[in-house]
Amino acid sequence: MTDFVSDRPAVRCFLSFTHEDDNLFDGFITPLKQKLQQYCAAGHGRKVDLFLDRETITWGQDWRRGIEKGLDAATVFIPVVTMHYFLESPSCRDELLAFYARAKELGLTDLILPLMVAGHDFLTGDSDDACIRVVEKLQYVDIQEAVVSGPGTAEFRQMIKLVAGKLIKAVEAAENRLTWPGAHESGGDRRDFDQRIEELSGLIERQVQDFDTILGEITGLVNDGRAEAAGRSREGRAAEAQRIRPLAISARRTGTGFELTAAQVEAAVRAYLRDLTVRGSAEEVEAVRAESAQLAEVLDKLAAVEASVAEFLAETEQNEEAVYAPLRAALGPLRLGAQSVQLGIQTLRRLRDVEV
Numbered sequence: 227m228t229d230f231v232s233d234r235p236a237v238r239c240f241l242s243f244t245h246e247d248d249n250l251f252d253g254f255i256t257p258l259k260q261k262l263q264q265y266c267a268a269g270h271g272r273k274v275d276l277f278l279d280r281e282t283i284t285w286g287q288d289w290r291r292g293i294e295k296g297l298d299a300a301t302v303f304i305p306v307v308t309m310h311y312f313l314e315s316p317s318c319r320d321e322l323l324a325f326y327a328r329a330k331e332l333g334l335t336d337l338i339l340p341l342m343v344a345g346h347d348f349l350t351g352d353s354d355d356a357c358i359r360v361v362e363k364l365q366y367v368d369i370q371e372a373v374v375s376g377p378g379t380a381e382f383r384q385m386i387k388l389v390a391g392k393l394i395k396a397v398e399a400a401e402n403r404l405t406w407p408g409a410h411e412s413g414g415d416r417r418d419f420d421q422r423i424e425e426l427s428g429l430i431e432r433q434v435q436d437f438d439t440i441l442g443e444i445t446g447l448v449n450d451g452r453a454e455a456a457g458r459s460r461e462g463r464a465a466e467a468q469r470i471r472p473l474a475i476s477a478r479r480t481g482t483g484f485e486l487t488a489a490q491v492e493a494a495v496r497a498y499l500r501d502l503t504v505r506g507s508a509e510e511v512e513a514v515r516a517e518s519a520q521l522a523e524v525l526d527k528l529a530a531v532e533a534s535v536a537e538f539l540a541e542t543e544q545n546e547e548a549v550y551a552p553l554r555a556a557l558g559p560l561r562l563g564a565q566s567v568q569l570g571i572q573t574l575r576r577l578r579d580v581e582v
Contacts, residue, residue: 236273237266237397238299242322243278243306244315247343255306257377258386265390272394276304290324290492290576294500297329300400302393303338305361309345312357313562316569319357323486324573326360327493333403336396340366341389343373354475354559356482356566367392419498419514426491430525430574433484437567438531440477444470444560445538467552474560481563481570488570495577518577525574532571535564 241259248255259276266274296303303325305311311318322338329335340361342349351362372385451466495518502511539561542553 236275237302237394238296239274239276239302239304239393240296240321241276241278241304241306242311242318244308244310244318246310246314247306247308250310251343251373252376254373254377257382258306261377261382261386262390262393265386266394269387269390270394272397274393289321290496293325293328294496297332297334297337298404300334300337300397300404302396303329304341304393305338306341306343307345307349307361307366308343309348312345312355316565319485319566320489320569320573322357322360323489324493326364327486327489328497330490331493331497334400335364336399338364339389339393339396340364342366342368343370346370354478354482355562356479356486360486419494422494423491426487426494429487430484430491433480433487434528434531434567437477437480437484437563438534440473440480441531441535441538441560444473444477444557447473448538448542463550464552467550467556470553471556471559474557474563478559478563478566481566485566485570485573488573492573492576525571528567528571528574532564532568535560535567539564 239262241255243255255278259278263274263276266272303322305318305322326335326338329337342361346368349358349362349366351359353359353362367385367389369385369389372379372381375381447466447470451463454462495514499511499514502514539557542557
C-alpha cells in the first residue's frame with residue numbers, strides 16, 4: 227500500500243558552511259543536520275531534507291540557476307557563519323549573496339536563516355563588509371553556546387528546537403506568499419528591467435571609480451613613505467599607518483558593496499530572462515543576452531583595477547607589510563575589499579553565458 231504521507235516531498239534546506247569551522251568544532255555540522263531534520267518532523271510534522279553541498283541538492287555546476295527553482299519550492303538557505311565564512315571562503319560569500327539578491331527581489335528573504343557560530347562582535351549593521359551587513363539585517367540566530375557545548379547537551383537540544391521553529395515558520399510564510407497572485411514577482415516589463423539595470427550599472431561605475439581613487443591615495447602614501455624610508459622614525463611610520471587605515475576601511479566598504487551590486491545585477495538578468503522564456507519571443511531573449519554580454523565586455527576594463535591592486539599588494543607584502551605590523555594591520559581591509567572586487571568581476575563576467 228502506498229504511504230501518501232511518508233512519500234510527500236520534503237522541504238529542502240541548504241547548509242552553507244566552511245569545513246574549517248566544522249573541524250574546529252569537532253564535526254558539529256552532521257549532528258546539526260540530523261537533529262534539525264528529526265525535530266522538524268517530531269515537533270512540527272514537516273518532512274525536511276538538509277543538504278550539505280550543491281551536488282546533493284541537485285543544483286550542480288549552474289547552482290545559480292538552481293537557486294531560482296529552489297526559491298519557487300521555498301528552499302531554506304542556512305549560512306553557518308563565522309569570520310572564516312566571510313573572510314576565508316569566497317564560495318560561501320558567493321552562495322550567500324547570490325541567494326540573497328534573488329530572494330530580495332521576490333520578497334523571500336525570510337528563507338535565509340543565518341546561524342552565528344563565532345565572531346558575534348563583528349556582526350554589526352555598520353560593518354565595512356556588505357556581506358556581514360546582509361547577515362545582520364536578516365536577524366541571525368546565535369548558536370555559539372550550543373555548538374561549544376556540543377551535541378547531546380541541553381544547550382544543543384534547546385538550539386535545535388529554536389532553529390527548527392524558525393525554519394518551519396519561514397517556510398510557511400514563503401508558501402503563503404507564493405500562493406497568492408502577485409506574490410511571486412516576475413522579471414517585470416522591459417522598461418522596468420532597463421531602469422533597474424541602468425541604476426545598478428551606474429552604482430557599479432561609481433563603486434569602481436571610488437575604489438580606484440582610494441587605491442591611488444593609499445599607493446601615494448606608501449610611496450611617500452618609501453621615499454623617506456632612510457630617515458623615518460617609528461613615529462613617522464606609525465603616522466603613515468594611521469593615515470592609511472581609514473582609506474583601507476573605505477576600500478573594504480566599497481569593494482564589498484560592489485560585490486553585492488554585482489550579485490544583484492546577475493539576479494536581475496536571470497529573472498528577466500527566465501520570464502522572457504515563458505512570455506516573450508526568442509528574439510527578445512537573444513537581445514537581452516546580447517545586452518548582458520555587452521555589459522560584461524565593458525566591465526573587462528575592471529581588469530586594470532584588479533591588476534593594479536594585485537601589483538601593489540604583492541609589493542607591500544614582500545616589503546612593508548612583512549616587517550611592520552601597523553602597516554600590515556592598516557592594509558588588511560584593503561585586501562578584503564580587493565578580494566570582493568575580484569569576486570564581483572567574476573560574477574559580472576558570467577553574464578556572457580548566463581542561462582536560465
